Amino acid sequence: MRIDVISLFPEFVAQCAAFGVVGRAGERGLLTMHGWNPRDYAEGNYRRVDERPFGGGPGMVMLIDPLRAAIAAARAADPAPARLIYLSPQGARLDQAKVRELAGHERLILLCGRYEGVDERLIRAEVDEELSIGDYVLSGGELAAAVVVDAVARLQDGALGDAESAVQDSFEDGLLDCPHYTRPVEHELGSVPQVLMSGNHARIAQWRRQQSLGRTWQRRPDLLNEAALSKADRKLLEAYRAELAA
Numbered sequence: 001m002r003i004d005v006i007s008l009f010p011e012f013v014a015q016c017a018a019f020g021v022v023g024r025a026g027e028r029g030l031l032t033m034h035g036w037n038p039r040d041y042a043e044g045n046y047r048r049v050d051e052r053p054f055g056g057g058p059g060m061v062m063l064i065d066p067l068r069a070a071i072a073a074a075r076a077a078d079p080a081p082a083r084l085i086y087l088s089p090q091g092a093r094l095d096q097a098k099v100r101e102l103a104g105h106e107r108l109i110l111l112c113g114r115y116e117g118v119d120e121r122l123i124r125a126e127v128d129e130e131l132s133i134g135d136y137v138l139s140g141g142e143l144a145a146a147v148v149v150d151a152v153a154r155l156q157d158g159a160l161g162d163a164e165s166a167v168q169d170s171f172e173d174g175l176l177d178c179p180h181y182t183r184p185v186e187h188e189l190g191s192v193p194q195v196l197m198s199g200n201h202a203r204i205a206q207w208r209r210q211q212s213l214g215r216t217w218q219r220r221p222d223l224l225n226e227a228a229l230s231k232a233d234r235k236l237l238e239a240y241r242a243e244l245a246a
C-alpha cells in the first residue's frame with residue numbers, strides 16, 4: 001500500500017510511522033509513504049498557504065491552489081488510482097470496519113489541514129471521504145492521519161508476526177478485548193485466573209470470549225448487539241451477568 005500525506009508538516013506523519021509494527025511494515029515494503037508540502041507549491045514571495053476568511057472571524061483558511069498542486073503532484077507520482085481522505089472533526093467517525101475497508105486500497109492520499117479550515121471548494125472538488133478520529137479538536141489533521149496510517153498498516157498482509165496476528169484485537173469482531181495476564185502467577189496485585197493455567201484450550205477460549213462479551217456489555221453496551229450474538233454467546237453473557245449478581 002502506498003500512502004501520500006499532504007501536510008505542512010509531512011515529516012510529522014512519516015515519523016509516527018517509523019516505529020514498531022508500522023515501521024517494520026515499511027521496512028518490508030508492505031507500506032510506502034510519501035509527504036507533500038503545499039508550501040512547496042505556493043506562489044509569491046511569501047509562499048502563502050493560508051489567507052483570511054471571507055465573512056470575517058478568527059483564524060485563517062488554507063488556500064485552494066497550493067493544496068490542489070500538492071495533490072496533483074501526489075497523484076502524478078504513481079499511476080495507481082488513489083482515494084483522497086480529508087481528516088477533520090466534520091468527517092464520518094473512523095471505526096475498525098472503516099479501517100479494514102481503507103486497508104484494502106492500493107493507494108490513499110491523506111489531506112491534513114491546519115488553521116481554521118480548508119477552502120470548501122477544494123474539499124468538494126478533491127476529497128473522496130472526510131473522516132474524523134473522534135469528537136475533539138486537534139491543531140491539525142496530522143495526528144489523525146498518523147492514526148489512519150497505523151491502523152491500516154498493521155492490517156497489511158505480513159505486517160504482524162504470527163504471535164501478534166493471533167491476537168483477536170478488540171473491535172475485530174465488534175467486541176472489547178478480554179483481560180490479559182503474564183507471569184508471575186501470584187503477585188501482591190493479585191493472582192492469575194486459574195483457567196488460564198489449565199492448559200484446556202477450549203475452556204480458555206470460552207473464558208476469554210465470556211470476558212469479551214461481559215466487558216463489552218459493562219463498558220460499551222452501544223457496541224453490543226445482543227440480537228446478533230450466537231446462542232452460545234448469549235449463554236456465556238447470561239452466566240457472566242449471573243456471576244456478577246451473585
Ligand SMILES: Nc1nonc1C(=O)NCc1ccc(Cl)cc1
Pocket residue numbers: 062087088089112113114115116117118131132133134135136137138139140141144
Ligand atoms: N478530531 C479529528 N479527527 O480528524 N481530524 C481531527 C481534527 O481535530 N483535525 C484538526 C484540524 C483539521 C483540519 C484543519 Cl483545516 C484544522 C485542524
